[in-house]
Amino acid sequence: MTDRASSPPIAPRAPTTSVGILIPGLPPIGSLAFAAALICAVSGLVILPGYEPQSPLASILQIETARPWGWLFRGIHRWSAELFLVVLVVHTIDFLARRADRDLRIGRWLLLVATLPVTAYLMLGGLALTGDAEGFGVASVMQGLAALIPGAGQYASKLLVGSFDDGTVHALYLHHVLTASVVLGVLIAVHLKRRIPDPIAIGVALGVSGIATLVVRPALGPIQAQGRLHGPWFMVGLRWLLERWPAWLAGIAIPLGLTAVLFALPRLPERLARIARVLLGLALLGYLVLLGLGAVQ
Amino acid sequence: MGALGIRSAASRTPARPGNTARIPSFAVATSDGRSIRLSSRCPHLGCTVQRDSEGFVCPCHGSRFDLEGRWLSGPAKRDLQRLE
Numbered sequence: 001m002t003d004r005a006s007s008p009p010i011a012p013r014a015p016t017t018s019v020g021i022l023i024p025g026l027p028p029i030g031s032l033a034f035a036a037a038l039i040c041a042v043s044g045l046v047i048l049p050g051y052e053p054q055s056p057l058a059s060i061l062q063i064e065t066a067r068p069w070g071w072l073f074r075g076i077h078r079w080s081a082e083l084f085l086v087v088l089v090v091h092t093i094d095f096l097a098r099r100a101d102r103d104l105r106i107g108r109w110l111l112l113v114a115t116l117p118v119t120a121y122l123m124l125g126g127l128a129l130t131g132d133a134e135g136f137g138v139a140s141v142m143q144g145l146a147a148l149i150p151g152a153g154q155y156a157s158k159l160l161v162g163s164f165d166d167g168t169v170h171a172l173y174l175h176h177v178l179t180a181s182v183v184l185g186v187l188i189a190v191h192l193k194r195r196i197p198d199p200i201a202i203g204v205a206l207g208v209s210g211i212a213t214l215v216v217r218p219a220l221g222p223i224q225a226q227g228r229l230h231g232p233w234f235m236v237g238l239r240w241l242l243e244r245w246p247a248w249l250a251g252i253a254i255p256l257g258l259t260a261v262l263f264a265l266p267r268l269p270e271r272l273a274r275i276a277r278v279l280l281g282l283a284l285l286g287y288l289v290l291l292g293l294g295a296v297q
Numbered sequence: 298m299g300a301l302g303i304r305s306a307a308s309r310t311p312a313r314p315g316n317t318a319r320i321p322s323f324a325v326a327t328s329d330g331r332s333i334r335l336s337s338r339c340p341h342l343g344c345t346v347q348r349d350s351e352g353f354v355c356p357c358h359g360s361r362f363d364l365e366g367r368w369l370s371g372p373a374k375r376d377l378q379r380l381e
Binding site for chain 2 (some may be wrong): 143228247
């Protein structure tokens with residue numbers, strides 16, 4: 001008894017699939033991601049009735065100027081989406097750093113990884129829905145890249161982006177408000193440990209996106225490009241690559257290859273998995289450098 | 298407008314069968330006096346090119362084309378499509 005009492009307490013093993021990074025004073029990263037997604041969905045529903053895919057830019061201007069607090073809800077929608085993207089990437093890095101993927105069943109892991117491309121598609125689609133020159137630039141690049149998918153390019157392009165030659169964005173709108181949003185909602189729901197959002201996380205996400213809206217109102221540009229289009233900040237690295245490398249390599253092969261490595265990670269032998277982790281880490285670092293290069297260009 | 302110049306910009310071609318239907322286009326005069334229509338879509342990834350004094354430029358990835366739509370620089374590597 002004396003020995004047991006005097007021996008140092010054994011620290012419990014940190015669970016690998018638990019809540020993720022814990023920053024003092026901030027909610028767990030997974031809870032923050034869920035909260036940001038929830039706020040994005042709710043604010044999107046608030047502005048949805050005013051949006052018209054047959055006249056995107058005019059209807060957004062109407063939402064911003066004529067609907068009560070429309071500018072605020074649109075801003076919160078935009079910035080909570082950006083917050084969700086950032087937090088999701090951090091959440092994924094944290095997950096990989098803790099090797100938590102090894103503890104999950106493969107099906108669950110596949111669903112988790114699928115969250116990343118679906119989020120990217122939803123965000124790009126949302127930017128395209130602005131209907132300004134930047135928006136149609138994003139839509140054009142999405143369409144052009146989808147058309148490069150071997151064997152299914154034309155179908156993918158029509159299915160995922162549709163036609164917008166006449167200035168309407170019906171296909172993107174349908175996927176943004178319904179198909180892709182429902183898919184993302186399901187992907188988030190299947191890996192939630194608690195379905196009730198953390199009130200602190202909601203407060204933080206709402207505070208961040210609200211303050212961001214007050215400081216930087218999401219811009220709307222002219223309908224015709226006046227000079228260089230810069231695209232969303234998280235795509236400037238890809239833009240930098242697309243200006244220098246073949247589009248099929250920079251826009252299709254590399255993203256699909258990295259996603260495939262991520263998908264396969266839990267099933268790889270330990271030695272290969274280690275190499276894959278290094279590869280993914282280098283890819284992430286490389287993309288951060290490209291973001292910097294694209295931003296100063 | 299000089300001997301080689303843009304007559305009208307960014308008109309829309311009438312819808313008809315084929316892959317050039319409904320492609321926004323530029324009508325330009327060539328150096329030998331012919332009139333041609335050029336697709337306004339960049340052959341790189343499909344962004345709408347803008348005209349300037351030297352020809353056309355893609356606002357997305359910076360490809361440049363001369364006044365007759367011939368590729369000059371940038372990732373497109375191909376001329377602007379001539380619409381018949």
